[in-house]
């Protein structure tokens with residue numbers, strides 16, 4: 001190890017590929033490819049211009065006015081520069097115009113992720129079939145089993161008790177006294193209507209709900225909370241906050257804006273502030289599962305399941321010092337649903353904050369299970385939700401796009417569905433761990449048969 005550190009290698013070194021353990025995939029022989037990268041004869045000239053540095057790769061869309069053509073030229077230039085093939089990464093099949101200026105810069109193709117379906121999820125009296133984009137074999141089967149158990153017991157009930165996206169800029173003064181003066185000003189209820197009017201001018205749908213500060217020396221962190229209609233809302237709230245900061249600068253000219261985000265928001269990080277106060281949609285989802293269903297569908301018994309939940313999800317997570325991680329695998333379900341429906345996958349961090357509770361009820365004839373998720377950050381408009389495949393998954397759930405009659409209703413319904421699916425995933429995985437089924441089920445659904453045979457032959 002020490003030797004490899006003292007002798008750093010570069011991609012130009014002959015033995016580079018031995019060091020990183022990667023053999024370059026040779027470029028395919030000339031001839032027709034599955035996806036034709038270059039569409040026109042003159043594209044070869046443009047590839048040369050990118051290779052020589054005369055044309056910046058990221059300018060191709062603007063220069064050509066044809067996004068698919070730009071992606072093909074960029075990809076061809078990339079393959080030649082690196083001497084590595086991108087065969088296997090599809091090029092055709094994506095609407096490149098629809099991602100321009102919205103979803104991704106410098107596109108060279110797209111990654112395929114299988115979408116499985118689980119259900120029905122019987123939630124608040126309605127049935128949903130849940131699309132899940134994952135490469136973890138067993139996950140869909142597990143959620144499906146949990147949903148079956150919930151369905152057979154009469155369904156789940158959800159409560160959405162908060163809907164507020166947050167953004168907290170950091171501002172700084174010459175002294176803590178001045179920082180405190182601004183804190184008292186923005187937190188004064190008498191000033192709220194004025195600040196809300198300034199904020200609300202930034203959008204037809206974003207509405208300021210609350211401002212709360214945290215002070216550290218002469219730094220002030222101002223946490224704005226607002227409703228954002230059917231959008232997840234990060235661009236919307238950032239725009240609104242910018243308007244308010246510009247307004248505050250009039251009365252507090254000595255205020256220095258250090259950054260529009262000061263991490264007290266807190267976006268894409270595990271944080272106690274989100275766990276305690278919520279961010280995005282705060283949802284609780286609960287169900288009562290009958291003893292017979294626990295025995296027949298989940299193949300376990302109620303006392304043992306409730307005990308495992310306490311020892312693993314509560315005590316075990318406390319011992320691990322978790323923030324928001326008092327659950328078995330909420331992030332599995334959140335990520336799969338996020339990717340399928342075009343959410344920002346990085347917000348999986350706080351969206352997966354969840355505490356799972358299981359207790360015996362009805363004189364020991366059933367279990368009560370609940371998941372409390374204070375930070376589900378979802379939208380049905382904006383970001384990746386408008387892409388064709390993600391939009392199809394939202395359509396399957398009946399929450400595609402903006403809700404014209406009641407703005408925000410689609411996004412809130414999606415948050416409830418996320419919590420319902422998490423409830424199912426929790427009960428099924430816990431049952432699998434309780435019955436020592438976790439490993440065997442993953443050997444069956446999560447490994448190629450070749451490896452399973454190998455494992456069997458070495459036992």
Ligand SMILES: CC(C)(COP(=O)([O-])OP(=O)([O-])OC[C@H]1O[C@@H](n2cnc3c(N)ncnc32)[C@H](O)[C@@H]1OP(=O)([O-])[O-])[C@@H](O)C(=O)NCCC(=O)NCCSC(=O)C[C@@](C)(O)CC(=O)[O-]
Pocket residue numbers: 136138139140141142143144145146148297298299328329332428429432437438441
């Ligand atoms: C795999 C099962 C469900 C089998 O469980 P089983 O009870 O043997 O299944 P079954 O064949 O008796 O079928 C019961 C029901 O499960 C569903 N089901 C059953 N098979 C399928 C399938 N192929 N495709 C779709 N649905 C399926 C289906 O609903 C079926 O009902 P039916 O339709 O037959 O009336 C079970 O063993 C299980 O849930 N295993 C747990 C797997 C799991 O949850 N993995 C998640 C990832 S683990 C991880 O990433 C996080 C971790 C573990 O590290 C976190 C931590 O630290 O705890």
Ligand SMILES: NC(=O)C1=CN([C@@H]2O[C@H](COP(=O)(O)OP(=O)(O)OC[C@H]3O[C@@H](n4cnc5c(N)ncnc54)[C@H](OP(=O)(O)O)[C@@H]3O)[C@@H](O)[C@H]2O)C=CC1
Pocket residue numbers: 102202203204205206228229230231232233234235236237238267344379381382383384402403407408
């Ligand atoms: N800027 C940042 O700091 C961060 C940005 N992001 C990214 O932000 C993107 C999402 O931002 P977000 O603000 O959600 O989306 P958008 O930026 O797409 O904003 C939503 C747009 O939809 C319009 N709209 C129309 N109908 C509705 C409706 N019913 N409800 C709400 N809006 C409606 C809004 O109108 P109007 O113009 O009137 O508001 C607005 O123009 C994602 O790509 C995400 O990855 C993620 C984290 C941080």
